[in-house]
Amino acid sequence: MEAPGRQFGKELKISRGRKSLSDREFSLHIGKTMPYHVDMRLQERGHQYQRGDDGVMSVSRLVRRMKNILEIEIGDVWVEGEVSNLRKQGNGHFYFSVKDDKAQLACAAFNAERRCSGHEALQDGARVRVLGEVTIYEARGQAQLIVKRVQPAGVGELQARFEELKKKLHTEGLFAEELKKPLPGFPRVIGLITSASGAALQDMVSVLTRRAPWVKAVLFPVAVQGSGAAPGIARAIRMMSEPENHGLPRCDVVVVGRGGGSLEDLWNFNEEEVARAIANSSIPIVSAVGHEIDFTIADFVADLRAPTPSAAAELIVPDERELRNKLQRLRDGLQRPVHAKIRSAQELIRFARRGVLAHDSQRVLREPILRADEVAATMRRLVADRISAREQRISDRRTAWKARHPRLVVERRVEGLRQFR
16 A cells, blocks of 8 residues: 655656746655755746736735645645545535644545545544645635545554454454354344444344344443454353353344444454454354445454344344235135135036936936836846755755765665566
């Protein structure tokens, strides 16, 4: 990252070409011993600021001269201060002031989203470093800075610490996807680790109440900003992870977060102690720190990163209205085929009833009765025939058996022997 400030000892050549360069060229030297030295040939331009016959300059000439001197002698410069009175226009221009305890300077960032890098850091009360060209707004005779670049004050050191810890934890595998715990589909108890007085808490409670009124929210109030806040956040996460040891209800999921702010405001969520507490938690952790453009170490370690606290509440609970609509669709899907079958059966019953009523019941039943009588007579005849046949067969067999009786056989043979006498 380029260090803000002047590059001492560097000579800048600026050409103001009109007819020739020789008499319009001058050198601007920036050095430690002589910060602002303008080549004497600059005085050749003095004819533009000549006074009138009475020795008095017009306001426009004086202001224009002041403007040219500022632009030539100072040019682009880094200024550090606190942002105040920020106004964002519909055409994309930003107007604000940077101030310290002794002075303030008006600033303008034209078409900021395209021409002013880092403009997201501009917030009332934020301490920033801005790079811009010093000039004078002639219509008001007011000095102002045309801003081209914005950095949060101290961002260089903090960013380096951020990248160092991010690399360390990534090497240890704390960001691995396989370590991410799944979130429950229908949580009943949700833990909230945030400031008790912050807007983030109100936003989450509002969303939870609207989407899932059956959910119970358990607040663990902590400081989310300032020195010493990180240990408190880490302690809250550890206690929520072991609720039985601390007399707390067991949560299905825990949201750790706060509203937006500068890099310094969000820094506690970049501390290693907080990151390791999240990684070691037995309960799924959702990180909801700042705005969508803000990323912290906690976001990378958490089981789910939500862009804002409100978005976190929407991500962890289903919408009651959507559930009711889904159940209604399922109910309709089940009822339609059942109702269709019922209607079909009812239609068949009505058709059969019409058919029965349209015919004489006696005539309808007479033919089946006659058929039944015929069948009964036929069956009786067949049975009688089979019985008679069986009786005849038995009689024949009895006769045959008698003829083969041993006594009769002996008598027949004795009778035969008598004939031979």
